[in-house]
Amino acid sequence: MNLSLYACPRCHRPLAGDALRLHCHECGFALTMSEGLWLDNTLAQPPGFSPDRREHLSDIERDHFWFGPRDHLLAKLAARELPRGGNALELGCGSGRLLPAWNTQFAQTFAVESYARSLAEAQARDARTTLVQADVTRLPFADNQFDTVLAFDVLEHAPADAMLGEARRVARDGARFLLSVPAFQSLWSYADVAAGHxxxxxxxxxxxELVANGWRLLGHTHYQFALFPVLWLSRRLLGERGQAAERRPSRVATAxxxxxxxxxxxxGAGLRLPYGTSLMAWAEAV
Known part of the structure; x- marks a missing residue:
């Protein structure tokens, strides 16, 4: 275990301890190992993502039409735009859908998530990852530790400068950052409100926002380019009825x-698609 990797998210002092407990001598912050997870029992749940929303996502992600192809695109982008080897940190990993891909590409993968239940699901999906309960705006890691940072549909839930600044703090100079966010304010709907965007x-x-926090944008593309007109019209013309159908489509529609x-x-994975419902970008720490 590399203790130099960890630091207090409150006062940024190095953490001391062993394989069962890490703690800060200065302020008392602690991480406790429980069933393979580093847990912060004092962590408050983030205001931008409710427990009900977490449960909803956990329920629908198994077969919703959005998730599987999106995961394949992110894995392709990572293979093309990010270095192999080194270590990687995923911010807000949720249930860990992409952790198997990261553990294939990177020598060591770390992931943080505020919900302990999501961390347990992520561990069940891929136990090779070091999983830590943490706030993405206050990371329990020392400066300049990671070669790659990853964050998928997380930034829209958090204060941008706090999250992107923390990502830059823990990233080494020249590190790469792959992220995705919901695209186009014209698609704003009740679903965004319910999700805490x-x-x-x-x-x-x-x-x-990237440039203001020490990142240089290298490239971008969009996802759901083909479905964008349909989803835009659905949200604009059908309102809540269209959004409900989008969240819980029939089996035929899902297929x-x-x-x-x-x-x-x-x-189209190698193309820079000009629009879609999700914006995906990759950047470099400068």
């Missing part, structure tokens, strides 16, 4: 829409 992003806003997304990812 601050906003939906366009490229200019994301670039500005059809999932196939469209899969074809898009298969045929």
């Amino acid at each position: 601050r906003c939906r992003y366009d490229l200019a806003q994301l670039r500005g 059809l829409l999932g196939r469209i997304n899969a074809l898009e990812v298969g045929l």
Whole structure:
């Protein structure tokens, strides 16, 4: 265990301890190992993502048309745009859908998540990852530790400067950052409100926030390019009825829409698609 990797998220002093407990001599902060997870029993749940929303996502992600092709696209982008080997940190890993891919690409993977139940699900999915209960705006890691940082549909839930600044603090100079956010404010709907989103992003806003926090944008693309017109019209014309159908589509619709997304990812993963419901970007620490 490399103790030099860890630092207090409150006062940034090094953490001391062993394989069962890490603690800060200065302020008393502690992480306790429990069933393979580093847990912070004092951590408050983030205001931008309710327990009910977490349960909803856990329920639908198994077969919703959005998740599977999106995961394949992110794995392809990572293989193309991020270095192999080294260590990687995923911020807000949720149930760990992408951890198996990261443990194939990187020598060592760490992931943080505020919900202990999500961490347990992530561990069941891939036990090779070091899993830590933490706030993405106050990370329990020392400066300049990671070669790669990953964050997928997390930034819209957190204060941008706090999260991006923390990501930069723990990243080494020249580290790469792959992230995704919901795209286009014109798609804003009740679903965004229920999910605790601050906003939906366009490229200019994301670039500005990255640059302000020590990152240089290297490239970007969008996901759900083909379905964008359908989903835009559904949200604009059908309102809550359309959003409900989008959240809980029929089996036939799920199969059809999932196939469209899969074809898009298969045929267009190397292209810079100009619009879609998700914006995906990669950046470098400067």
